[in-house]
Amino acid sequence: MLDQVVAVLRRRLGSENVIVFCSQHEEVPAWEQLLKTAGVSSALVLAFDGPQLSPLLAHPSHREAGELVAARHALLGTLARRSPLAEMADDFDPARRAVLLVTDPLDPREVGDRHLFGAKHPSWSFVEHKSVVDTVWDVMGVDRAESVALDRPGTLLRPDGLAPTGIVASWQRLGEAPVAGGSGIRTTLTEIDDGRFRVRIMPHLTGRPCRLHGLTSADTTVVFPPLELLVPQRREGGSFLCAGAAPLSAPEQAPLTALTRRLGDQLRACLAYRGGFSVDGILTPDGFRPTDLNTRVTSALESLPATVRVAVHACALAARAGLINLPGSTLGRYVAHAFRETGELLIRAPFPDNDRVAREPVRWFGSTLISAGRTEPHGVIEVGPGARGAILTARLRHADLPEGLDCQAASIAVFEAADRLLGATYGPLKAPGGADPQQANQHRRR
Incomplete structure (x- = not known):
């Protein structure tokens, strides 16, 4: 399978100088080996938690996931001016002709003069907004829960009057990107700091939180094993603690695998989308009901070996760059095998x-x-x-x-x-x- 990934990268990156920005230091050797095999001229692989970049980021203190992404985007933005990161890149690539590979979940808008390989179209991130995504499900013809998006309601709506099941409210500050993780999701309307918000309100559905995920390119959709999301709920305050994911049983996976493929195909048809994706939702007694769309490779793969994660990230970047003939079903089987073999x-x-x-x-x-x-x-x-x-x-x-x-x-x-x-x-x-x-x-x- 890795040979197929190498062949895809060689078509675009062979003989190039490459700078990679990845999330985890343990992925650096896998990136170096993959790029060497793909025939790149030279490669500099930098991890945000590694010895070169971590000193350039402010000391973390209980940052939310969205704040971490913003901090890393800000650091990448310093490539456009005189800075320690720009000097590091220029020492490797004085002519500034190297190709930049920036892995999910990052989506930088400013990286200086160098070419960004596989940049995302802005519309792909826009549809992640919780007050927008329900329209996407409707266009696709996907069954979903009833919802309403409105300005911060204050006392306009009473939680006990909306639905006898209780509610789930997704908060997003006006003019800002969607809140990553579970920090913006509540089962109440009263525990958000003052400010201007948009809120999507929907019933608290009965069922199991699940993630359908995969990768879509210009000519294929790759399906990864559907997962159950581990999101214990705090008894006080109604917020959720995002704690990981685990593969569903084989009998549960079959219908959700087919739905994942349909969703990937629809993302390509409706949005010309390419890259990693996930759809979070609830597996109810009446079937899967989507709640959130992520246009990226997600942290659900963190339990897999670094070589597997790097292969997926490489394919996602290649797909976003418009390359075709990706490994397809081979990549799906490779990821499924890795999940089965984790043992933990x-x-x-x-x-x-x-x-x-x-x-x-x-x-x-x-x-x-x-x-x-x-x-x-x-x-x-x-x-x-x-x-x-x-x-x-x-x-x-x-x-x-x-x-x-x-x-x-x-x-x-x-x-x-x-x-x-x-x-x-x-x-x-x-x-x-x-x-x-x-x-x-x-x-x-x-």
């Missing part, structure tokens, strides 16, 4: 104490995670520095998960253990369920 459930979220470093081997005691002590651990919970501040990372072996314990419950067990063993303050969490399906049916839109 990866759970990750910001940690409240920005200066904490800790490592706690854990094991299951019923459905509770306890310190492993001197016994064989079933996984580990770690706290360490990350791009957004301190990050809690839990790795639990699938083979050791208690029988009957689903991934949502396992993620909640991780945060309960972090509070108990590491002094975190995540607080009481619950699974992101909805209300009675018969009540939800009253507010379903066909």
Whole structure:
């Protein structure tokens, strides 16, 4: 499969000088090897969390995902003027003829004189706005939940009057980009700071949060395994904690795989879209209902080896650059195999104490995670520095998960253990369920 990726890149980048900006330092060797095999003349691969770039970014302290993206865009913008980053690039490429590869989720608008390979069309990011995307579903003919987008409602709407299932409100400040992650999503209308907002309100659907994702090019759609999103809900305040994703069971995947392909084909037909994409939504008793569109390769691939992530990012950039004959179904099978072989459930979220470093081997005691002590651990919970501040990372072996314990419950067990063993303050969490399906049916839109 990698040979096919190499062949695609060689068509456009062979004999070129290349500068790559990627998210994670562990991806650098995979990028260097891929580009060398593709025949590039020379390559400089820089990771935002690596030794060259991290000193150029402000010290993180519980940044939201959107703030992290903005900080990295600002750093890339310094390529257009005299700056430490511009000097670094000029030392490698004094003539400023190198091709720039910037991986998702970044979408820089200013990078100086060098050519940006696979730049996104602005309209592709526009349709991510939560007050816009429902129109996209309607144009595509995709079943969705009823919703309404309006200015910040104040007391105009009462949460208990909109739907007996409760609501989910997505907030976005006027004039700003969509909020990344779950920080702008609430089940109440009263806990957002003062300001001018647009709000999309919809019923709190009954079902499982899912992500359909893949990659579309000018001539094909690649489908990756559908995932269940691990998003425990805080009992106080109604916000969600984005903690990772896990593949759905094989019987559940088949119909969602077909829907993913249809969505990718429709994105290409309706928006001339190319690149990685994901559609988040709820798998209800009546089928999948989309809620969000991401026009990028997402963090759902973080549990996969760096070589796999790099192959996907390379194909996404090639697709956005208009290249055809991508690996297609081969790439889909490659990613599916990587998910099957991980053997671990990866759970990750910001940690409240920005200066904490800790490592706690854990094991299951019923459905509770306890310190492993001197016994064989079933996984580990770690706290360490990350791009957004301190990050809690839990790795639990699938083979050791208690029988009957689903991934949502396992993620909640991780945060309960972090509070108990590491002094975190995540607080009481619950699974992101909805209300009675018969009540939800009253507010379903066909």
